[in-house]
Amino acid sequence: MLLIILGLLLWSGAHLFKRFAPDRREAAGDGARGIFTAIIVIGIVLMTVGYRMADGAVFWGRGPALVGINNLLMLLSIYMFAASGMKTAIARKLRHPMLAGVRIWALAHLIVNGDTPSFVLFGGMLIWGLAEVIVINRAEPDWTPPPAGPARKEIMALVGTLLVYGAIAGVHTFLGYPTFG
Secondary structure, three states, X not given: OHHHHHHHHHHHHHHHHHHHOHHHHHHHOHHHHHHHHHHHHHHHXXXXXXXXXXXXXXXXXXXXXXXXXXXXXXHHHHHHHHHHHHOOHHHHHOOOHHHHHXXXXXXXXXHHOEEHHHHHHHHHHHHHXXXXXXXXXXXXXXXXXXXXXXXXXXXXXXXXXXXXXXHHHHHHHHOOOOXXX
16 A cells, blocks of 8 residues: 555656746756656556555445446546547636546546555545646636637547547456456
């Protein structure tokens, strides 16, 4: 569990640093991007390894209904990531579609995984996603939605969502976490 927590701290710290210390982040320049990227990657590795090693109390298991809810939420989560990058219609309505995607991803995994390591990992990511939105909105209260893009971006986001979802489902199945029950 310690590795999960350490990974969450590295992930959160690296992402929130530019919000809490914008002058120091700017003074570090573009050369620091590699350092922050490395910290984030190390955080992801620690969370992944820690989660796979962790043991803890189980409060509920995977049921067919929970798996179905998880899968639908995951499709929405992945779409939010795609919408953010493609600047689709929903990205013009939501200020932080990518962070919404992280929060939906975390919630989906909390619904289907009722064990302590999941509470720590996915609950921690959910809290980070909420904190990040609050911090950004306080630092930059004004927001201008991106301009409308071509309709093909909406289609590309939907197709990309399905392809990424399929890849993620395949990786989860390969790792021993059956996606469809």
